[in-house]
Amino acid sequence: MRSTxxxxxxxxxxxxxxxxxxxxxxxxxxxxxxxxxxxTARAGVTxxxxxxxxxxxxxxxxxxxxxxxxxxxxxxxxLDPVREAAALRPRIGVMLQSxxxxxxxxxxxxxxxxxxxxxxxxxxxxxxxxxxLGSCGRxxxxxxxxxxxxxxxxxxxxxxxxxLVFLDExxxxxxxxARRSTWELVRELRADGVSVVLTTHAMDEAEQxxxxxxxxxxxxxxxxxxxxxxxxxxxxxTLRFTGRSGLDLASLLKAxxxxxxxxxxxxxxxxxxxxxxxxxxATVTSWCAQHGVMPDQLSVERHxxxxxxxxxxxxxxxA
Amino acid sequence: xxxGTYAPKPGAAPVGRMIAAQAAFETRLLLRNxxxxxxxxxxxxxxxxxxxxxxxxxxGDGEPVDFLAPGILALAVMSTAFTGQAIATGFxxxxxxxxxxxxxPLPRWALMTSKTLAVLVTEVLQVVLLAVIALALGWSPxxxxxxxxxxxxxxxxxxxxxxxxxxxxxxxxxxxxxANLVFLLLLVGGGxxxxxxxxxxxxxxxxxxxxxSALSEGLRAVLxxxxxxxxxxVGILAVWAVAALAAAGRFFRWE
Numbered sequence: 262m263r264s265t266x267x268x269x270x271x272x273x274x275x276x277x278x279x280x281x282x283x284x285x286x287x288x289x290x291x292x293x294x295x296x297x298x299x300x301t302a303r304a305g306v307t308x309x310x311x312x313x314x315x316x317x318x319x320x321x322x323x324x325x326x327x328x329x330x331x332x333x334x335x336x337x338x339x340l341d342p343v344r345e346a347a348a349l350r351p352r353i354g355v356m357l358q359s360x361x362x363x364x365x366x367x368x369x370x371x372x373x374x375x376x377x378x379x380x381x382x383x384x385x386x387x388x389x390x391x392x393x394l395g396s397c398g399r400x401x402x403x404x405x406x407x408x409x410x411x412x413x414x415x416x417x418x419x420x421x422x423x424x425l426v427f428l429d430e431x432x433x434x435x436x437x438x439a440r441r442s443t444w445e446l447v448r449e450l451r452a453d454g455v456s457v458v459l460t461t462h463a464m465d466e467a468e469q470x471x472x473x474x475x476x477x478x479x480x481x482x483x484x485x486x487x488x489x490x491x492x493x494x495x496x497x498x499t500l501r502f503t504g505r506s507g508l509d510l511a512s513l514l515k516a517x518x519x520x521x522x523x524x525x526x527x528x529x530x531x532x533x534x535x536x537x538x539x540x541x542x543a544t545v546t547s548w549c550a551q552h553g554v555m556p557d558q559l560s561v562e563r564h565x566x567x568x569x570x571x572x573x574x575x576x577x578x579x580a
Numbered sequence: 581x582x583x584g585t586y587a588p589k590p591g592a593a594p595v596g597r598m599i600a601a602q603a604a605f606e607t608r609l610l611l612r613n614x615x616x617x618x619x620x621x622x623x624x625x626x627x628x629x630x631x632x633x634x635x636x637x638x639x640g641d642g643e644p645v646d647f648l649a650p651g652i653l654a655l656a657v658m659s660t661a662f663t664g665q666a667i668a669t670g671f672x673x674x675x676x677x678x679x680x681x682x683x684x685p686l687p688r689w690a691l692m693t694s695k696t697l698a699v700l701v702t703e704v705l706q707v708v709l710l711a712v713i714a715l716a717l718g719w720s721p722x723x724x725x726x727x728x729x730x731x732x733x734x735x736x737x738x739x740x741x742x743x744x745x746x747x748x749x750x751x752x753x754x755x756x757x758x759a760n761l762v763f764l765l766l767l768v769g770g771g772x773x774x775x776x777x778x779x780x781x782x783x784x785x786x787x788x789x790x791x792x793s794a795l796s797e798g799l800r801a802v803l804x805x806x807x808x809x810x811x812x813x814v815g816i817l818a819v820w821a822v823a824a825l826a827a828a829g830r831f832f833r834w835e
Contacts, residue, residue, distance in 0.1 A: 267648045327679070327683070352590040360674070361679065362680070366609060377598070378591060379590070380591030380593050381589040381590075421685070422588055424588040449585070449586060
């Protein structure tokens with residue numbers, strides 16, 4: 262089941278995955294960066310989420326054709342990124358984690374140059390306007406701020422009107438406003454039918470943008486699904502409220518799904534655990550209404566991707 | 581931007597157009613770079629004027645400019661094809677430019693073709709400028725222009741190979757230092773402004789095998805002495821060109 266993420270735009274569902282990685286192994290010397298990784302990305306936005314050193318960049322760069330797999334197969338838009346690179350390159354857009362621009366070039370001329378390498382590029386002036394790169398003026402790349410450099414790299418990834426865009430930590434080091442502006446662009450890309458594969462170690466970014474999240478740790482995908490599926494799967498959510506003490510919880514539980522548990526933690530302080538969905542919330546509040554209880558401090562604690570990651574790997578995401 | 585702006589419409593530009601755009605872009609960046617201009621324009625021009633008008637080195641019989649102009653043309657080729665290209669490409673590699681272009685529709689061979697074109701355009705500008713200065717100083721060139729072109733082309737190939745070999749294997753900082761050092765050493769010991777005959781015989785003979793010496797001596801044989809095709813120098817340059825380009829092709833690392 263695939264649910265629609267925030268943004269309310271239904272996702273097109275073509276049969277072919279845009280990205281298919283099977284049993285990918287990549288070693289650097291004795292260090293194994295990617296260790297039998299399986300990943301499928303469909304149209305829409307896929308986030309590869311994991312801590313630093315998990316193998317995100319190596320995986321993405323293998324898909325971009327930069328690295329030759331030591332084992333396994335990689336197909337991007339149905340093509341082998343190494344053997345069929347010439348056919349693939351015009352169809353993908355790439356944003357590297359850093360660099361990629363002549364240090365003596367201005368933002369606008371670099372973007373104009375990239376546009377010239379494509380047959381049907383975007384309107385460069387409009388893109389400069391959209392990403393706020395106009396303020397860079399005559400400043401050369403090496404003197405641009407980190408945020409401006411990031412936005413230029415993002416613009417370079419989309420200017421050729423690709424079908425699939427790879428963004429390697431697109432918002433690392435951005436201020437909150439620039440970060441939201443980048444998110445907005447990713448949503449616009451998705452709405453226009455461009456698929457996006459992005460890496461991030463920010464779980465809110467994955468939750469906000471992704472149709473699908475692949476959680477990756479130590480070179481493997483440890484879980485994949487929509488943010489909702491991942492947060493629901495296995496782990497339970499919690500609902501808390503306070504009211505008068507000594508409520509008849511057995512009566513409440515009769516109205517709720519069987520696996521729900523309820524406990525009075527302290528006099529007047531209640532906690533329910535289980536699948537906390539709108540239906541459960543409605544049942545609880547209507548039960549309270551019937552029993553003349555005002556549920557104060559009613560709160561739902563949703564399981565976050567951060568919790569999921571912690572449970573799956575025993576590690577903090579921002580290690 | 582309105583909806584549909586980003587709707588996919590991928591495609592590479594025709595390869596000829598990509599090469600033209602890439603070559604024009606790199607030439608523009610090169611001609612705008614102060615350090616590069618110092619190396620490719622200012623130093624050769626100053627040396628030509630200084631050594632032609634002030635009697636610093638004994639250049640043998642005849643007008644000093646007739647001896648110096650061919651050497652300075654060789655120096656100009658080296659400054660652009662070797663020193664300038666090595667430094668620029670070394671930093672492009674360091675800053676991920678080569679990597680990023682590797683994911684663009686521009687094929688690698690087309691990128692290298694563009695670099696060569698940028699070098700050739702710069703060399704044409706250098707040759708025109710230096711020839712005008714030399715003629716103003718009383719230069720009277722001889723010989724077959726085609727022999728001159730062949731020597732310049734072989735020299736460009738040899739120096740490009742060496743420059744790319746350095747840029748593609750060393751760190752950018754090491755390339756910067758080494759390329760400048762080599763430029764200086766070859767300027768002194770490569771028959772550019774100091775005749776090889778001024779060195780002890782054995783040293784002069786050994787120096788004659790350097791690509792810069794082969795180019796400056798070859799150009800001098802044609803332009804100063806009106807010789808036909810200086811086969812020894814053409815041969816030396818051809819061997820350097822093949823060896824250096826093959827090594828660069830084999831060992832160049834893009835990241």
